[in-house]
Amino acid sequence: MGFNLMQNFNRPYIAKSVAEFWKRWHISLSTWFKDYLYISLGGNRSHFLIWQFNLFITFFVSGLWHGANWTYIIWGSLNGFYLICSNILDKTKLLGLLFPKKIKYPSFLNFINVTFTFFLICFSWIFFRAKGLEEAKYIALNCFRGWSEPLRYIKQNGFMAIADNTFLGINIPTIDTLSFLFSCSLIIFLLFAENKMGNNPIYSYLQRKKWQFRWAAYYFLIISIITFGVYGENQFIYFQF
Numbered sequence: 001m002g003f004n005l006m007q008n009f010n011r012p013y014i015a016k017s018v019a020e021f022w023k024r025w026h027i028s029l030s031t032w033f034k035d036y037l038y039i040s041l042g043g044n045r046s047h048f049l050i051w052q053f054n055l056f057i058t059f060f061v062s063g064l065w066h067g068a069n070w071t072y073i074i075w076g077s078l079n080g081f082y083l084i085c086s087n088i089l090d091k092t093k094l095l096g097l098l099f100p101k102k103i104k105y106p107s108f109l110n111f112i113n114v115t116f117t118f119f120l121i122c123f124s125w126i127f128f129r130a131k132g133l134e135e136a137k138y139i140a141l142n143c144f145r146g147w148s149e150p151l152r153y154i155k156q157n158g159f160m161a162i163a164d165n166t167f168l169g170i171n172i173p174t175i176d177t178l179s180f181l182f183s184c185s186l187i188i189f190l191l192f193a194e195n196k197m198g199n200n201p202i203y204s205y206l207q208r209k210k211w212q213f214r215w216a217a218y219y220f221l222i223i224s225i226i227t228f229g230v231y232g233e234n235q236f237i238y239f240q241f
Helices: 018-024 027-041 048-066 070-091 094-098 106-129 133-142 148-157 159-163 177-197 202-207 211-228
Strands: none
Touching (some): 018 070, 018 106, 027 048, 048 070, 070 133, 202 211
16 A cells, blocks of 8 residues: 555564563654654763663653553653663673673573563553552552462363363353363464564565465465454554553
């Protein structure tokens, strides 16, 4: 149609740092805040303390942009705090002492960095998703509690017990074993396909294949959309911002 849209998400949850995450997550919005607020404030061309202030203000305003609620303000401020701490550790060379560049197992270090970044980002999402401060506080204080009973239940009844809506008496949607396994298989397939294609769009990947493979993929996608598509009215999440 002649529209060239920028890539908006680039596998953000494999980021090895919070700074890298925000280069991969919601790129269009992040770029807007960088160009029109962060750089306008002076960006990183100022004194180190002013640079950190610019970072914090950018994420603070990003929180306000999502909604005039304390939860969004804390979410934005928390991500700004993450970046400031990272810059301080980098400037004081503490990161180099904790994680030397010449390490025997770099892949293991990357795994640690991705896992730690994932934990920090997911923790900040608590405040983004919560309806209020009390709910956010409750989730933050209790998300790591009460694991012993579910683990004991799974050990006694098998892992597939979580596919049953009687799991610990929790009111969860009913899903049969076959559907549960099929859903897990699709998630694994998507992760594998995303890793295989990298930053190449799916249409570029298909264009390099033979026409038989391309058309088989097209028909598979069409049938999948018809079969598994959601046809109800669902409000786009960003309409609320």
